[in-house]
Amino acid sequence: MTLSSNPDSSTESVGRVRSPRTPPQKWQSAVVLEVIKEAPDAVTLRLQLSETSGFVAGQYYNVRLDVAGRPRPIQRSYSVGSAPLxxxxxxxxxxxxxxxxLISPRLVRDFDLGSRLEVRGPTGRFTWTGDDREPVLLVGAGSGVVPLMSMVRFASASGLEIPVTLVCSSITYDHAFYREELALLATQHCWLRVVHSVTRDPHETRALYHRRIDATMLSEVLNGTIPPHAYLCGPPAMVETAAAALNEFGVNPERVYSEKYD
Ligand SMILES: Cc1cc2nc3c(=O)[nH]c(=O)nc-3n(C[C@H](O)[C@H](O)[C@H](O)COP(=O)(O)OP(=O)(O)OC[C@H]3O[C@@H](n4cnc5c(N)ncnc54)[C@H](O)[C@@H]3O)c2cc1C
Incomplete structure (x- = not known):
């Protein structure tokens, strides 16, 4: 099921619809409040919106930029990493x-405090509210950790205390989005477990695994438990590998939600 207006990426959700469809929204000019370096090749753009009806953890915004030689602005989708509260x-x-x-190098390099960026949203049904208070497994690779961080921050900010296991895959530990905040949150909250895997640094001691996410890794992380819900986000191959493994372990496929993008 394609949910994005981005023609170059795909996103799909498997399982129950967990948030209502949002009505069509207008573009707005957001102001950059802060640029946070997350990794050598990644930033967080903290934006001040002038309009919002709120969002649900896991949703994304579309952004658009003029590109020389293109008759219309080019749109891309970016997940919200912050909590809705x-x-x-x-x-x-x-x-x-x-x-x-075309777009991400400019967003990473060219935006600064006070810059303006056209955005429209929120949108997407890859969402988690924790309403059922059941444990959840989150698996993300690269920038796929962004919407999962919104879920973790939401759980922390709202005092949900639901068991959350987050598996993060990055090329090196220094490429892992939010690594310092996640380490801190995991020490503050006994309900949160964060497991890092790095694919290009076999000697990294802060990572438990040193390879791509696979069935054996997820089996060890779950240690015989079957998560009632799982959220998978990242490159298609990772999402498909993780979904197949969870299916094999007996996780209800209707409760495995995925969003794919490189
Ligand atoms: C729902 C959703 C949420 C997302 N959330 C995030 C997020 O939180 N963070 C994030 O970083 N990304 C996210 N993405 C991905 C993001 O939308 C963009 O797809 C990504 O940033 C790449 O966009 P780009 O314009 O930089 O690259 P593009 O211009 O789309 O190019 C992508 C790749 O294709 C190659 N390419 C382009 N044109 C050609 C051509 N003619 N021939 C050969 N190769 C070509 C480029 O070299 C590049 O490697 C999300 C996507 C979706 C669908």
Whole structure:
């Protein structure tokens, strides 16, 4: 099921619809409040919105930029990494530079305090509210961790205390989005477990695994438990591998939600 207006990426949700469809929204000019370096090739753009009806953890915004030689602005989708509370008028978009890309290199390099960026949203049904208070497994690779961080921050900010396991895959530990905040949150909250895997640094001691996410890794992380819900986000191959593994372990496929993008 394609949910994005971005023609170059795909997103799909498997399972129950967990948030209502949002009505068509207008473009608005958001102001950059802060640029946070997340990794050598990634930033968070913290944006001040002038209008919002709130969002649900896991949703994304579309952004558009004029590109020389193109008759119309080019749109891309970026997930919100911040929590919907306390202030949904301030959103963090986590952006990783895609080499040779039209839009992401400009978002990563060219925006500064006070810059303006046209955005429209929120949208997407890859959402988590924790309403059923059941444990959840989150699996993300690269910038796929961004919407999962919104879920973790939402759980923390709203005091949900639901068991959350987050598996993050990055090329090196220094490329892992939000690594310091996640380490801190995991020490503050006994309900949160964060497991890092790095694919290009076999000696990284802060990572438990040193390879791509696979069935054996997820089996060890779950240690015989079957998560009632799982959210998978990242490159298609990772999402498909994780979904197949969870299916094999007996996780209800209707409760495995996925969003695919490189
Ligand atoms: C729902 C959703 C949420 C998303 N959330 C995030 C997020 O939180 N963070 C994030 O970083 N990304 C996210 N993405 C991905 C993001 O929308 C963009 O797809 C990504 O940033 C790349 O865009 P770009 O314009 O930089 O690259 P593009 O211009 O789309 O190029 C992508 C790749 O294709 C290659 N390419 C382009 N044109 C050609 C051509 N003619 N021939 C050969 N190769 C070509 C480029 O070299 C590049 O490697 C999300 C996507 C979706 C669908």
């Amino acid at each position: 306390p202030d949904p008028f301030v959103i963090d978009l986590g952006i990783k530079e895609t080499p040779g890309g």
